[in-house]
Amino acid sequence: MSLGLNKLLTAILPILPKAFVGLFARSYVAGETAEAALTVAQKLNSQGFDATLDILGEHVKSAEEAASIADAYAGLYHEIARLDLNANISLKPTHLGLDIDYDTCKRNLFKVLDAAAETSNFLRIDMENSPHTDDTLTLYQHSLERYPRVGPVLQAYLYRSTEDLARLMSSPLNFRLCKGIYRESPDIAIQDRAAINENFLGLLRQSFEGSAYIAIATHDQDLIRQSEELIRVMDIPISRFDFQVLYGVPMDGTLEVLRDRGYKVRIYIPFGEAWYAYALRRAQENPNLVGYIFSNFVRRITTRAAN
Numbered sequence: 001m002s003l004g005l006n007k008l009l010t011a012i013l014p015i016l017p018k019a020f021v022g023l024f025a026r027s028y029v030a031g032e033t034a035e036a037a038l039t040v041a042q043k044l045n046s047q048g049f050d051a052t053l054d055i056l057g058e059h060v061k062s063a064e065e066a067a068s069i070a071d072a073y074a075g076l077y078h079e080i081a082r083l084d085l086n087a088n089i090s091l092k093p094t095h096l097g098l099d100i101d102y103d104t105c106k107r108n109l110f111k112v113l114d115a116a117a118e119t120s121n122f123l124r125i126d127m128e129n130s131p132h133t134d135d136t137l138t139l140y141q142h143s144l145e146r147y148p149r150v151g152p153v154l155q156a157y158l159y160r161s162t163e164d165l166a167r168l169m170s171s172p173l174n175f176r177l178c179k180g181i182y183r184e185s186p187d188i189a190i191q192d193r194a195a196i197n198e199n200f201l202g203l204l205r206q207s208f209e210g211s212a213y214i215a216i217a218t219h220d221q222d223l224i225r226q227s228e229e230l231i232r233v234m235d236i237p238i239s240r241f242d243f244q245v246l247y248g249v250p251m252d253g254t255l256e257v258l259r260d261r262g263y264k265v266r267i268y269i270p271f272g273e274a275w276y277a278y279a280l281r282r283a284q285e286n287p288n289l290v291g292y293i294f295s296n297f298v299r300r301i302t303t304r305a306a307n
């Protein structure tokens with residue numbers, strides 16, 4: 001869809017009834033409760049997919065709320081262990097109070113990290129927009145000193161990612177590579193889609209040349225094919241990477257093909273009461289998303305009608 005149409009849809013989104021927006025958002029969010037997300041994770045596990053769970057929310061301004069989010073994440077690790085799920089957690093630093101101050105966030109993050117350690121699980125620290133990049137990478141490095149099973153995210157659209165990757169690879173590294181979802185200035189971020197893909201593959205090669213573990217996070221089928229080709233040419237063992245996608249994004253059977261080739265595939269499952277505010281904010285930040293979601297919705301309806 002054209003950017004103009006995406007912007008128009010984005011502008012009218014806040015005045016549409018919440019239930020109507022829910023029609024679109026529902027396929028991308030597991031539900032409002034942890035139980036709903038755990039049930040989805042269980043189902044995906046039974047189909048041979050791993051999961052990562054994310055409580056929706058960000059930019060928390062109250063210390064009490066940030067602490068209670070940390071408790072919820074810690075509880076989630078124990079639920080994952082109790083149900084013996086193949087699932088870990090992804091979280092956003094501003095959900096744990098990074099907008100309040102660094103120390104509040106670090107304290108909350110360490111609480112979550114301790115629960116990850118108690119249950120021998122992994123924690124992924126998502127990457128937010130560029131004002132948070134330095135703090136997030138510092139939080140990651142402090143976390144690594146406390147518990148080794150933690151990893152950051154690098155965004156292929158940021159020019160700085162090549163240097164960040166080189167620096168982070170001086171310690172054992174498990175990172176997620178994605179294109180980047182926020183709108184960033186041309187001074188710091190590549191704007192051209194083909195050039196972002198090129199940088200994505202460059203970063204992938206850079207990490208394969210070292211010893212990092214890489215979560216290849218994209219729905220872009222060409223990029224998945226090119227990543228697979230790189231893996232083949234460089235003879236990279238499957239223990240070095242997995243593929244990751246967001247729950248609900250139509251992949252036309254690609255996930256099953258990847259799984260059947262023996263690759264690990266992990267699905268990112270967001271859940272929580274904050275889905276509506278989250279959907280609106282994300283839409284404002286990236287009008288293309290509204291276009292994706294709308295075209296996917298139409299595609300689902302027409303496929304259903306044709307069957």
Ligand SMILES: Cc1cc2nc3c(=O)[nH]c(=O)nc-3n(C[C@H](O)[C@H](O)[C@H](O)COP(=O)(O)OP(=O)(O)OC[C@H]3O[C@@H](n4cnc5c(N)ncnc54)[C@H](O)[C@@H]3O)c2cc1C
Pocket residue numbers: 028125126127128153155176178179180181182217218219220221244245246249250267268289292293296
């Ligand atoms: C597991 C995972 C974790 C991520 N974590 C982060 C993070 O921590 N920080 C960050 O900045 N970004 C994160 N992202 C988002 C990422 O940076 C991209 O913005 C997003 O994945 C879209 O880029 P793409 O690589 O899928 O390619 P695109 O070319 O943008 O998309 C390819 C196709 O995928 C579909 N699609 C893509 N995204 C969506 C969506 N949200 N809803 C519906 N359909 C969609 C569309 O059909 C589109 O045509 C994550 C993505 C994934 C898969």
